[in-house]
Amino acid sequence: MGEYVIKLPDVGEGVAEAELVEWNVAVGDVVREDAILASVMTDKAAVEIPSPVEGTVIWLGAEIGEQIAVGSPLVRLEVSGEGNVAAGSAPAAEKPVEKPAEPEAPAAEPAPPSKPPAAAPAPRATRPPASSGAPRREGDRPLASPAVRGRAREAGVDLRQVRGSGPAGRITHEDLDAFLEAGPAAAPGTGLRPDSSVTEVKVIGLRRRIAEKMALSKSRIAHITYVDEVDVTALEELRAQLNRQKQDGQPRLTILPFLMRAMVKAIAEQPAINAHFDDEAGVIHQYGGVHIGIAAQTPTGLVVPVVKHAEARDVWGCAAELNRLSDAAKAGAASRDELTGSTITITSLGAMGGLVTTPVINHPEVAIVGVNKIQVRPVWDGSQFVPRKMMNLSSSFDHRVVDGWDAAVFVQRIKTLLETPAMIFM
Structure with missing residues (x-):
């Protein structure tokens, strides 16, 4: 061996x-x-x-x-066989486990003169269990000495909730001590009891990476969040029509591929949004390729698979690549290359997206676009209220390098494209 x-x-x-x-x-x-x-x-x-x-x-x-x-x-x-190390040798990083020394046997001492066996100590009185509810009928006055009543007042204890172990149910100091040690009792008739347990969860792995990344982003980036609502009624009609007519092998379209194509068009007009800011060197790196990270929730935590070169993909291509990456991320099979290299990020909680979010930028990027849930809302069309499908975009920008005006122009361009979806294909 x-x-x-x-x-x-x-x-x-x-x-x-x-x-x-x-x-x-x-x-x-x-x-x-x-x-x-x-x-x-x-x-x-x-x-x-x-x-x-x-x-x-x-x-x-x-x-x-x-x-x-x-x-x-x-x-x-x-x-079996020789292995790859000498028998009995330990790796350099291994700390040998030392066997604790056997305790030395004490020297024999002469037996002491015989003494009569000591009387067994009297058994100590045990404290009675604390009450889990009112131990007496409504209106019954609890029996207790003035000293016990004084201690109960100082501790804020209602003696009617304390079970007495003395004669005729008299409440003793031991009864009060047991009640205080047990904590607040359940409310009469409800069975409800406060839970004071604390569970310690070690922050490791992906959760620690997320915590470090978020702390870095918030500590180094001056965030500005811009929120606007988008009428996606026409987009949803187009999406439904395309899904009904999709060919075999084509993925089902969600709103994200349309948003990705809208971002590509908006970035072409504002390339400074598609960038990394190296704040230590004082240099902004603007990228020609639009590599869109999609924040995705997995069983182990948040990951950001990256759709590379979205500028070279149509709506169907963006959807297919997004599905492939999402499946790999959820299965824990996404490679390092598939989880790095984004130049701008989308974050979406789907139907749970709420009305407004304040996304944290994926450092060292300078922008992130947040998608909120779609809701049917009454919208005034000039003569009456009509039902429209509305969605808020909550987008954050690095205010050190992106001015508020430029952030607004970027979001407004995306809004125009999503509200007039035919322009996405032009």
Whole structure:
């Protein structure tokens, strides 16, 4: 038998370390070749670490949430054959576990002279259980000494809710102590009780990446949010018609592909919106390619798959790529390249989008477009109120480099395109 050390492989270009987010094995488990041992995270991409050999796990090199350097020992297996390390040697990163020293046996002492056995101590009185409701009939006056009543007044306790263990139900100091230790009792007749539990949830993996990204964005970007409503009645009619006539293999259209094409047209007139701001170097990088990140909720948290070169895709092409990326992100199979490189972002909560949001810009971008839910609202057409499908756009901009006027012009251009959807195709 031998030992085989599995080290953290290079999980991406330029990545020096990764965070351990999940163990799929435990010490003592027998694993087969290619079995998944663990998952690590770098940036926003999760990477699974397979076993190159078959063996039994004898050591795990980190705890969930720890950062592991590329090349560091991750798992040790006991394998058939020689393995890849000398028998008994430990990886450099492994701290040998020292067996605690056996306690020294005390020297024998002469037996003390015999004494009569001590009398057993009297049993201590136990406190009665606190009441879970009113222990007496309505109108009954609780029995208690003045001292107990004084303590109850100071503690704000209604003695009618305290069960007494003394003669005739008299409430003792011990009864009051037990009631105070148990906390507030349930309200009479409701069965409701306050919950004072606290659950500790460690912030690791994708959730920690999201927290770090949001903190960076809010601390370094001066946000300005511009909100306007859009009449999408005509757009929704066109979308429904196109979906009814779509060919086999074409994806079902949502509102997002139309918004993406509208943004491409608006960016062509205002290229400064499609940019990154390197605030440390004091340089703005404007991009010709429109790479639209789509904030997507997954079982593990928020990720932003990127539709690359939206300027080169029509509505159907944007929809197909968006569906492909969304499915990969939800399955945790999106690659690092598919989750990076956006130049502007869309965030949408779909039907739960609310009326107004204040999106946080995806640093180092300078703009994000937020989609709110579509609602039928009465709109005055000059002579009467008519039902129209209305949707608010909540868009945030980096006010350090995008003036309020330019932000308004950008949103108004998108609004015009969405309200007159034929212009999207021209």
